[in-house]
Amino acid sequence: MSSIKVFAPATVANVVCGFDVLGFALHNPGDEVIMRKTNTPGVIIKSIVGDNGRLPLDPERNTVGVSVLNFLKHIESNTGVEIELTKNMPLGSGLGSSSASTVAGVFAVNELFGNPLKREELLPFAMEGERLACGSAHADNVAPSLLGGFVLVRSYAPLDVVKLPTPKDFYCSIVHPHIEVQTKDARQILPKQIFLKDAVTQWGNVAGLVAGLYQSDFDLIGRSLKDVIVEPVRSILIPGFMQVKEAAMQAGAIGGGISGSGPSIFALSKGKDTAEKVTAAMKSVFDKINIGSDSYISEVNAEGPKVIG
Amino acid sequence: MSSIKVFAPATVANVVCGFDVLGFALHNPGDEVIMRKTNTPGVIIKSIVGDNGRLPLDPERNTVGVSVLNFLKHIESNTGVEIELTKNMPLGSGLGSSSASTVAGVFAVNELFGNPLKREELLPFAMEGERLACGSAHADNVAPSLLGGFVLVRSYAPLDVVKLPTPKDFYCSIVHPHIEVQTKDARQILPKQIFLKDAVTQWGNVAGLVAGLYQSDFDLIGRSLKDVIVEPVRSILIPGFMQVKEAAMQAGAIGGGISGSGPSIFALSKGKDTAEKVTAAMKSVFDKINIGSDSYISEVNAEGPKVIG
Numbered sequence: 001m002s003s004i005k006v007f008a009p010a011t012v013a014n015v016v017c018g019f020d021v022l023g024f025a026l027h028n029p030g031d032e033v034i035m036r037k038t039n040t041p042g043v044i045i046k047s048i049v050g051d052n053g054r055l056p057l058d059p060e061r062n063t064v065g066v067s068v069l070n071f072l073k074h075i076e077s078n079t080g081v082e083i084e085l086t087k088n089m090p091l092g093s094g095l096g097s098s099s100a101s102t103v104a105g106v107f108a109v110n111e112l113f114g115n116p117l118k119r120e121e122l123l124p125f126a127m128e129g130e131r132l133a134c135g136s137a138h139a140d141n142v143a144p145s146l147l148g149g150f151v152l153v154r155s156y157a158p159l160d161v162v163k164l165p166t167p168k169d170f171y172c173s174i175v176h177p178h179i180e181v182q183t184k185d186a187r188q189i190l191p192k193q194i195f196l197k198d199a200v201t202q203w204g205n206v207a208g209l210v211a212g213l214y215q216s217d218f219d220l221i222g223r224s225l226k227d228v229i230v231e232p233v234r235s236i237l238i239p240g241f242m243q244v245k246e247a248a249m250q251a252g253a254i255g256g257g258i259s260g261s262g263p264s265i266f267a268l269s270k271g272k273d274t275a276e277k278v279t280a281a282m283k284s285v286f287d288k289i290n291i292g293s294d295s296y297i298s299e300v301n302a303e304g305p306k307v308i309g
Numbered sequence: 310m311s312s313i314k315v316f317a318p319a320t321v322a323n324v325v326c327g328f329d330v331l332g333f334a335l336h337n338p339g340d341e342v343i344m345r346k347t348n349t350p351g352v353i354i355k356s357i358v359g360d361n362g363r364l365p366l367d368p369e370r371n372t373v374g375v376s377v378l379n380f381l382k383h384i385e386s387n388t389g390v391e392i393e394l395t396k397n398m399p400l401g402s403g404l405g406s407s408s409a410s411t412v413a414g415v416f417a418v419n420e421l422f423g424n425p426l427k428r429e430e431l432l433p434f435a436m437e438g439e440r441l442a443c444g445s446a447h448a449d450n451v452a453p454s455l456l457g458g459f460v461l462v463r464s465y466a467p468l469d470v471v472k473l474p475t476p477k478d479f480y481c482s483i484v485h486p487h488i489e490v491q492t493k494d495a496r497q498i499l500p501k502q503i504f505l506k507d508a509v510t511q512w513g514n515v516a517g518l519v520a521g522l523y524q525s526d527f528d529l530i531g532r533s534l535k536d537v538i539v540e541p542v543r544s545i546l547i548p549g550f551m552q553v554k555e556a557a558m559q560a561g562a563i564g565g566g567i568s569g570s571g572p573s574i575f576a577l578s579k580g581k582d583t584a585e586k587v588t589a590a591m592k593s594v595f596d597k598i599n600i601g602s603d604s605y606i607s608e609v610n611a612e613g614p615k616v617i618g
Contacts, residue, residue, distance in 0.1 A: 017512075018512070018516065019509060019512075020509045020513075021509060021512060021513040021516060022516070152513070152516050152517060152520060153513065154513045154514065154516065154517040154529075154532065154533060155510070155513060155514075155517075155532070160517070160532055162516075162517060162520050162529065164520060190505060191505060192504060192505060193502045193503065193504055193505065194502065194503060194504075194505050194508055195501060195502055195503075196499060196500060196501060196502065196503050196538070199503055199508040199511065199512070199538070200328060200329045200330060201464070202508065202512055203326075203327070203328075203330060203508075203511055203512040203515040204329075204330040204461070204462065204463045204464060205463065205464075206512040206515055206516050207327065207330060207331070207461050207463065207471075207515050207516065207518075207519045208461060208463040208464075208469070208471060209516075210516045210519040210520055210523075211461060211471050211473060211519055211523070214519075214520070214523040220463075220471065223463065223464070223469055224463060229505070229508070
């Protein structure tokens with residue numbers, strides 16, 4: 001094989017109660033990478049489509065470039081690759097945009113070189129891309145993008161990532177309002193300290209969510225999708241957040257909240273029909289307050305990245 | 310049926326990382342209730358064995374009495390019961406002593422009156438007993454004692470209790486040192502506020518523990534049995550705690566910590582042989598520092614209370 005085309009999914013990190021430890025993958029949106037072997041060492045980023053010129057082509061400064069370079073170094077390759085990246089989601093949307101690209105890159109290069117590493121062994125390479133993108137090697141987007149489904153990042157030192165089950169017929173609505181929330185701001189607004197009693201409420205909900213996923217118990221999942229710590233603070237940065245969430249619930253969603261650090265808002269539903277109603281209801285709230293938005297509907301993606309050409 | 314004998318299990322609340330939300334039941338120790346129908350309304354506590362005279366016979370002031378009285382009132386019974394209670398564990402040991410008695414009582418009275426309530430419907434009655442015993446209607450001992458196995462108390466308002474799976478061949482060692490730790494003191498020593506980053510570590514571990522129980526993954530359970538919030542503070546009240554825990558781990562335990570609010574220390578192991586070695590190792594630490602102790606070995610009790618006569 002001398003060339004390959006790979007899709008990797010957008011992701012919803014945090015999942016309401018699971019701040020910094022939970023995430024899940026979508027089928028739509030997602031980024032695409034076309035990768036070709038070259039006879040010279042190193043990485044050439046030939047083109048990036050869909051980033052409005054915001055991402056650097058210099059591989060040392062590009063999250064995909066850095067991750068693929070580290071991979072090639074690790075396998076001691078004396079040849080290289082060239083990359084065409086197509087971004088199908090806005091940057092800074094809270095959908096794990098950089099993670100989707102990075103995962104597409106490391107998944108593609110591993111396939112292209114005959115899968116020398118197991119899929120979970122690619123995670124540290126993708127995390128290096130996150131370090132470049134966000135300043136720290138977070139895994140709550142790259143892990144679900146790479147492994148698919150719901151993923152728990154239990155610990156970083158040592159890295160301990162657990163793939164959780166994905167209930168059947170589980171759909172996600174995403175609405176991305178055209179406003180900017182910097183991940184850095186969304187992080188700085190968080191309190192350093194919280195009440196122990198709130199933390200207990202939160203870890204009860206995290207436990208309930210995990211149990212609900214194992215039991216495919218949508219009611220339990222819904223009851224557990226409560227966030228008493230992060231959402232009350234971060235939602236201030238998203239105009240209309242409470243109304244959008246309320247509209248989603250009224251339309252039949254199981255639960256929802258801020259995707260990653262926002263501004264995208266997600267809602268989970270049982271079945272595609274409900275998810276479509278929920279998406280429309282969410283979007284109409286932003287329409288009413290004159291904030292433009294994109295929306296996506298996707299079943300939760302249990303597989304992760306895939307070869308598409 | 311005019312009389313019945315019931316056993317209800319001791320319990321380990323908190324389970325290291327699951328402060329105030331998790332607990333599990335044991336086969337040994339546990340309390341026993343003999344209950345007989347009487348022709349007059351109300352509850353007579355005829356005798357209590359094993360409490361060194363510390364528990365009141367007045368049913369209005371006794372946790373079993375109050376719970377059973379509330380049950381009889383609820384079913385609008387115009388007859389009553391008399392109770393003989395046998396306590397097989399020390400009071401204030403951190404093993405859910407009052408809960409075991411209360412659960413034995415409500416389970417017995419429900420059986421005796423032909424099971425008018427489902428088992429989970431008995432929980433609020435048992436919780437009223439806890440309110441009398443501890444000042445607040447906690448469920449993290451009564452819920453696992455009543456339902457058996459590992460139990461998550463996700464929320465109190467509304468009450469939401471989730472029975473989690475119990476891996477096979479899962480054994481618990483308990484060592485109860487002869488020192489006193491008041492639940493009130495153990496609670497007052499806790500900080501009101503904690504660092505968000507510690508809370509994130511903790512709920513990652515809670516999620517990992519729940520996933521480990523569903524997957525019967527003893528390694529994951531072990532990696533998740535870490536407490537960065539409560540144990541570092543409460544363990545100060547138990548002389549030798551760190552050495553006892555270390556001895557348990559050296560002897561092959563998967564993990565362990567303070568049982569409830571102490572002073573009992575528990576450790577979980579795969580298989581009875583390992584659990585026996587672990588128990589001996591834990592006890593020997595208390596022997597060396599001249600603190601008397603009792604010990605118990607029990608498979609995790611997946612069933613809960615049972616009729617034994």
